Amino acid sequence: MDTLDTRITRLLGCRYPIIQTAMGWVADPALVAATGNAGGFGFLAGATIPPEQMEADILKVKSLTDANFGVNFHMYQPNAKDIVELVIKHGVKAVSYSRSPGKEMVARLKDNGVVCMPTVGLPKHAIKAVEMGADAVTVQGGEGGGHTGAVPTTLLLPQVVDAVGDKVPVLGAGGFKDGRGLVAALAFGADGIAMGTRFLLTKESPVPEQTKARYLSCNNPADIVRSEALDGLPQRMILNDFLAELEKSGPLKKLLIALRNGLAFRQFTGASLPSLVKSALAMSRSGDLTLAQAMMSANAPMIIQKAMVEGQPDIGVLPSGQVAGVIDTLLSCDELIAAIVTEANRRLDSLQNVRAGQGND
Secondary structure: OHHHOOHHHHHHOOOOOEEEOOOOOOOOHHHHHHHHHOOOEEEEEOOOOOHHHHHHHHHHHHHHOOOOOEEEOOOOOOOHHHHHHHHHHOOOOEEEEOOOOOHHHHHHHHHOOOEEEEEEOOHHHHHHHHHHOOOOEEEEOOOOOEEOOOOOHHHHHHHHHHHHOOOOOEEEEOOOOOHHHHHHHHHOOOOEEEEOHHHHOEOOOOOOHHHHHHHHHOOOHHHEEEEOOOOOOOEEEEOOHHHHHHHHOOHHHHHHHHHHHHHHHHHHHOOOHHHHHHHHHHHHHHOOOOHHHHHHHHHHHHHHHHHHOOOOOOOOOOEOOHHHHHOOOOEOHHHHHHHHHHHHHHHHHHHHHHHHHHHOO
């Protein structure tokens, strides 16, 4: 098992270099704890949780496992500073984040020993993240779910390893599901893999069975498309009737959807309307987005909730990596991680035999 001891396992204090990414409505305490108990490292979703529930969820994870875990959130969300303080208060091992990182928040976390692990989509973003203080970076290729770029993991991962791998551990994300993928990532110079969709499709995942069945029925990776219809940024989602209709909608209809979901998100989280508008404005200034697009991005969780919580996969969006098109079984987290580790060690042994055979020629 020593071959799977990497810089990321030592940094996070986990047994295997297998990370469960935070997915809104999916990465709940039960899934995070099950991942940790199986030897991986899980991130609790904090972008869709009201502040008072965030603390309860952190404590729930702690009651279910002694393993280290992390919290994911957006540093532009209205309660970001509250989450930072909760992470510090309860000794959470790590945080993950993506767009618009806050320099002051990163500094505050690092000053208190919290591992900072942003997700990036380009080498230049990885370089900037490390300059800002990132302790590790997760690089997601175009196969990954949710917001994603166009460059495949096989091209992007080695670029990021070359850019920052001598300074911090690098994790590969997008297209991983098994031990072969883990060995491939290690061969590219990464320190481990991060998976979202594969953990979404586990027995401990809270996603309703109807929605899981919809994911499992998608047996063609080409049906998991990149679309800008939701918020103006490329997102990878399973193509369903709702997404197809959204693709055909004009700016006014999209704005109405954004406003409706903004009000719903405000009611759910308890955030004030000015704080939501401020969050959307911050996003619109940080990228090439209209205010309506930024509002859709800030409030997309309420659209995703239809499938992920209410079990109505046809009237919400289904964020997914293309890997869902080649997954046909639900495993427990323990079964999944054990299978990955077993296969990875078998592949590594096979490669050692190949190398030994070459040495005898």
